[in-house]
Amino acid sequence: MQFNDAATTKKRDQDDVTMPGSSVESLTLEEIPVEQAERLRLLLRQQGMMETGLNTHSLLQRVLLRPECVLAQQMNASLDDVYVIYSHVSAALLRRNNSFLSPTPVAAVLSSHHRHFISTGQECLDGALRGGLGCGLITEITGATGAGKTAFALNLAMRAASYPKKDDRRSCTLWITTDVSAFPATVAAAVLKRHFEARSCIDQEDGEDLEDALRNVAVTVHPTLAQLRQYFSVLRSHLANRTDVRFVVVDNFSVLVRRSFPGVDEEVTERHEAVAEFMSILKSIAQEFCVAIAVTTVSGEELGHSFLHAVNTRLRLTQCLLDCRGAFAFQEESQVRVTHVLELVKSSAAAAWRFECEFEGMCLKRARPLGDNEVVLVEDAKLFGADPFGHVTLPTFAFC
Template identity: 25%
Template sequence: MASKKLIRAGVSLELCERLKRHHVESCKDLLSLTPLEVMWMVGLNYQEALLLLKSVSGRIAPLMTTALELWRRNAELYFSTSLPAVDKLLRGGLLCGTITEVTGPSGCGKSQLCMMLSVLATLPKSMGGLDKAVIYIDTESAFSAERLVEIARNRFPEYFSSKERLLQMAGRVHLFRELTCQDVLNRLEKLEENIISNRAGLVILDSVASVIRKEFDISLPGNLWNRNIMLGQEASTLKYLAHGFHIPVVLTNQITTHMRHRGSAPSGEKDSEIVTAALGNTWSHAVTTRLIVQYADRHQKQIVIAKSPMAPFAVLNYTIQKEGICLSGGDNQHTLCEGTDPSLQPIRVQTEFDDNLTQSSLSADWSLL
């Protein structure tokens, strides 16, 4: 909260401009000053400087609430995914004010889900949307405006029957392509202003792992430490934005191979490799909700709720159609028996169910976009 811009802490625009000349822009910057320094910078008397510091301090102090108040505000706590069975398990949808991670192998529809959520966020509240804009940070050049429009047309054909509404929806999805770790961090640090100026209600980072894994070879000395520092900065900023604006933040993650040592494998099996979420156990604790998308068979994929503060450990089958993610089997789901640790949950990839499955056999599948 200390990173909040002064204008959002009730400081007048005139005082903000005066302080900005001295490189004081956030609440943290101001509260690190003495009353005498504030007097000199903005031309206030001693009592006015004290009052300013006290006011800003009070604005960023964590507010006390009760479980009863949260319960009464239940409808405002969630962002619907438009997938009834997923929303039911998550007690309403994606939890606002927190980070939701979607991880899984390439081709399972992570970016498809992000584009679908982008469409949903722009919808009127009467249709389950947020009636807000979207900040979409693309690090893999996976975003497709054509696919965004196709999802909108096919998922909500009546609402998006007019070209005007389609153009309005597309104009509310603000895309930033950042291809290095420093670019991503710089963008996140500026995101507060972007959210305010664009009236954004959803932030998407697709993906958090892409640039990190390219730039940090953790086999080299010191790189693991530096990578974790970078990830910590990104997680801290995203958590602040989610909490400060009470909006859902969605990010995608990649997969990696993890060696499961003897004794940790079921029934005392020999050492074996499993595919699991990338970026390690520390990063796993930074996200509130983790959804795993994986292969079920040649035709279907699965959403696994691997980590959630309120949902059971569950799996649902889905396919990817012109309208985006479509669940199979209605509200049916079952809990998984193996691997309750979200940081080491095994993830199914193509070769596990059909060694002959090739990329060309899925060429017509929208999941490859």
């Protein structure tokens, strides 16, 4: 129970001044310019800050944590005077031997906030993403149907599972899908084998084989958004007990939303509210359990603006015609081919970038950054019926 009478207020002020272990010497004006010393001494005296016994908490609450406009109005001072007071009080606090305030190097702050990443396996991609897909963040992998979204996420999961047991980069994956047939189990084993062969992990000292590594990927099926929402309590319990799970994939989120809200025009508001609620819960799970969450979607605006703002990183995959004219000095003619392009559309840590991704089946072989002189001619070429030789296959119409 709290009381707000005059006696209580007076007692609280007295306790604030005589806090044990916090009383220090009076603030001095030794480092203040002479032309401002008298003015500031008067202002400080009016605020009671020239007396002994002021503690750090008092100075923070009465000066440093107050907006400059509010402090200037209370002290009847100019903004220039307030800025000098800020500097003076900050320096005085840092000089105190018993102050909890101390300058900290940026490197020390970064090292104390180490964040795990899910590596893409491609040095250029990891460099652009500042390490890979960050744990505690939500990454959207978007694109048209057949653009390679599932294949890209599958490579991330299989690569994370292929590290040796004693490697800190090794992590388990929880794959959430809309249908059992939507998860390519046979292809997943083939992709994992490729990663094993790439790092020569088949004959490991601990005797782990492909079957053991495949156990690092668990698949759960939830056909609708409502069923997945009910699964969140189980998901939290699972992540609390399995600290080795660092990667969660939701494939395909657009299908979940369409199944739950089949009407496009009539259910727009309800659909957007459900998506916003879902992403809020998903974001809290990512931050609470420090897992990287990848959500695959089909390009479009049906998920609403709340979804666009909820994701931390957005990767856009397209199958397109790429014109490499002038990419190299020895090229005299343009080279046009069908390929996959991965575009870093949104990131809080990196600028926009584009990469050409080469897939062999569903296995990501390599990625390279695109140059300024390489032009994307037609996006989603497979859907448009375009081929690398410049021909376009037009649809055939039958008239009855």
